[in-house]
Amino acid sequence: MYRSAEVFWHQIFGSIVAFLLVSFLGAPGSAKAQTATDQLSGKLVITGASTLAPLIAEIGKGFESLYTKVRVDVQTGGSSRGIADARQGLADIGMVSRAMKDEEQDLHAFPVARDGVGIILHKDNPVQTLSDEQIIAIYTGKITNWKDVGGKDAAITVVNKAEGRSTLEVFLHYFKLKNTAVKAQVVIGDNEQGVKTVVGNRNAIGYVSIGTAEYDESQGVPIKLLPTGGVNASTETVRNGTFPISRPLHIVTRTPPVGLAKAFIDYAQSKAVHDTIKQQYFVPLAE
């Protein structure tokens, strides 16, 4: 115990001195991606969707352990940022947690996994199913009380996602809604935040990534996923393609990838990362 503490502080002190040296000697951006014949080295900057960030960071760690001279830096900020940074060349690779749009055809997109978006209610809410029409009516404010859809006499709290979030776009696309038509009481950002909002309010309705909701449900968090279009919301139905509200998770580049970026994209699309994808509660692409 004591020894390890000593070694730890030793390392920290040593590294602080090293930082100062390195940072004054090394100019910014000097470690750009370069391809060696046998060994890849350099730094790969990846920015974009916060949904994808933990997954790509984990894939990056696996990649770093294969190529020890490579550093993969993952930054978050949303899919729109992933697109913008990849276009401007601020990032080598962008992360986009939805299908690519028509105006984004200038980018080269590579799917790495799938994710489903499921409607969630509090576990104590007696409502077991909602039709698409009912969900549209709830989200546009035409139905405001649970008793109109077979529940208790209580006002519905509508939880919506913030502008720029891919889950929002996937949700709106499936239900053919415009965001301006949505009458929401709560607007949230990340998936876990959506789950926590519904847990804290028995009369709330929200939608989050199915992987997140499924994991939380298995951990005893009091939420339930509603079926959509008669199909149960689960990672299994997302995998076999039967679940209607699902989205591909992409990584994108501005130019056709070469060298380091190509090696990383090949690795991220290989079977070697399927366990990592499942660990992050996403669904690997079918072979």
Place this chain on the structure above:
Amino acid sequence: MGEDRVETLNRTQNPREWLATVLVWGAATLVTAIFSWLLGDILWHGLSHISWAFLTAPPENAGRRGGIGPILVSTALILGVCLAVSLPIGIGTAILLAEFTSAQSLFGRVTRRSLDVLAGVPSIVVGLFGNAFFCKALGLGFSILSGGLTLACMVLPILIRSTEEGFRAVPVSYRLSAASLGLSRTTTLLHLLLPAAVPSLLVGLVLGIGRAIAETAALIFTSGYVDRMPESLLDSGRALSIHIFDLSMNVSGGDANAYASSLVLVVLLLAINGTASWLANYGLHRKIVTI
């Protein structure tokens, strides 16, 4: 004696006085209760996960398992950069404002007003500025250096205003006596005014560090998200507050480690505050007396 008794009786019987007493005590109890609840909740959920291994190991599986070693190092480095930049600039500006410009002069008023405005700028705005200026315009990229410099922009107004108040609180007679003894302005500043202003400087420092170490929004766009052990100040490094935010809001199943990391953050803050007040009370007292 007799009058005292009458007054005491009057007070307890007067409903307005009684109500005021209840309200004041109620407010104080509420604040204490909320703080205890918060601390208790973090301790309850976090304490069992804290271990030496947690404090030194790198995060695994997006932070659900493993520890926070590299994150603690990044946080310390970001804070170090922030203080190394803001302390000299802050003390310098405070001296200029308090000792070399009058409180009524236009320059002094404009500077003070802009500092007050700057102190109230939301941290996300500072973060976007830091991203545009340090990361892109200066080409520092996502790095500990960018993060520390951005935090320095946030901490400076608090530090300057607090230190300036400290200088202004030193009685004019000190300066006059020093001048009449033929001491130079620099000597007066270094040996007389600066030690006397140190308690206020420390207050500003504690407030500033408190704001900096708990900062999330300004850092996510500047020092970034990378949870690897940093190798230089130009590497991106994830701060503790960003780690907590990501674990609780973006990573399912990250709550246990989020609580443990929160506990570490709270303990760090309490330790910094404790050290500063100890310094203000004991460590620096002697210096003022001997000179």
